Amino acid sequence: MNAGLLALPIAAVLSLPAAQPVSAARPVAGGGSASAGWHAVVAAPVASAPVGPACKTLPQSGRGSVTELGRLRVDTAIAHSPDLSTLNQAIQAAGLAHKLNTAKNITVFAPTDEAFKKLGKRKLDKLLADRNALTQVLTYHVVQGRKTPKDLKKGEFPTVEGAKITTKGSGDKLKVDKAKVACGDIRTRNANLYVIDAVLTPKR
Template identity: 35%
Template sequence: MKTVASFFVLLFFVVLYGHAQISSNKQLRKNSILESTSESGYSTLLQAVKAADLEQILNEDGPFTVFAPSDKAFAKMSKNKMKVLLQPENRKELFSLLTYHMVAGNLTASKMLLAMSRGNGKASFTTVQGNKIFASMHGLDIVLTDQFGNSAKITTADFNQRNGVIHKIDAVILPEML
């Protein structure tokens, strides 16, 4: 019972925080996901987006929710694996990897928490790549887990953009085929 009460208190603060962020994020809403990614120091992610030919989609279409691995998250991967994925002949695999980190729609942290409260602490979302990703709470953190057991923690949430939202995550979630 105490866990449920704590969860709802956290949900209240996330919703309250989200409303406070709306006014402070107005200048960010002018940018697209791609523009903000290039301005925010996600150099590895930006390099991968360009190599996978996702620039136009992340600049114009949407809305999308992007679970954006930080440069530190990409550094946890084998350097050889990333080098191989960035080669032109592996564009399809890289595209699959990146769309595995995207959900159609504007999925804010408060919406994820609401879905988790309705799902007894868990929620699932279908990625653009076509597989499901599951969200759950671990302490005060939202953790994303895929069907293969790969997981990543959202370290910074709700960078609202004109064509969606970006959540910074601490790991790259790899589709099984990679």
Template identity: 35%
Template sequence: MNTRMIAMTVASVAVMGLAACNNAETTEPATDAMSAEGAMAPATDTAAPAAATGTIVATAQGNSDFSTLVSAVQSAELVDTLNGAGPFTVFAPTNAAFEKVPAATRETLMSPAGKADLTKILTYHVVPGNVTAAALTEQITAGGGSATLTTVEGGTLTARAGADGSVTLTDEKGGTARVVQTDVAATNGVIHAIDTVVMPN
């Protein structure tokens, strides 16, 4: 009897030992997984708010293609306006678009004497509301091939869809710009990049 009891005790201890080992093996990966999630969670939480809290200006500042635009916005003292609640839709000229403007004209516009004209030009690139590419396409379709956009400056831009699906803007002077990138999201609106600076009357 004693021998049987000893054998049963040994067996019980062995089973408990195996169970403890199995629990340890099961628990360790779970802890590692939780640690991995814990390590990734802060990175995700940090990245998401940065994207979520980027205003029109902050988003433009984060894109090297808009560095000239950002300088112009600062010169015209429109940073606070474009950091406002909005929403705004900005047809943002790329650096290459600004390069098409004669250097002398750019210098004049960026000078204190040119501030009023610069402000007029920049606000002509801004439309009230959040007009996504899809919404703009719908407006063009509803308008029978074109849509008239009233800008913050007070003038209008005419948007049309090309045969290749691209969208062009015609300004009040007859100049055209092509939308080269759409739906760059910001917390207070959306940015569409254009390849030419549009001009108001």
């Protein structure tokens, strides 16, 4: 995996202002929200240091740094992250950039370029050309609420797509379905971002 995306001075993270809390939505089992829609309003937790083995490789300043990402809305932050270029391409192809950037307090699980390569070129090209299938896959990577590593230690959460994801583990061993978190709990202006090593598939 290209280390370009992933570097993060903890001091910079701790210096970020905490998001102002808003009215909490009714919780459901596993810490999820009663609504899986884009605009459900939930409380935003206080920022904490990101976790994961690749966090140390994030740039300390400038493009792709935690300070810069904290000022950006989530799709713009993804577009500024070198290891997420395929995800950015997929979001544009599905027409989801505006929805991601205007959603309130969400969590996005972001597959790296290497994660998309694991699909194989033929399957990836087919997915990128099918807007409906692509939208289904991408919205499975989004849940309502800013989820912290503590929330994800052992949980089940409804996604915007409708199916549920499962999470477990902590620290460098945090997993989302079968994907490993390379660096997570990166706070953008409207979302918590978790970079993962596999593309998630909706379970039916």
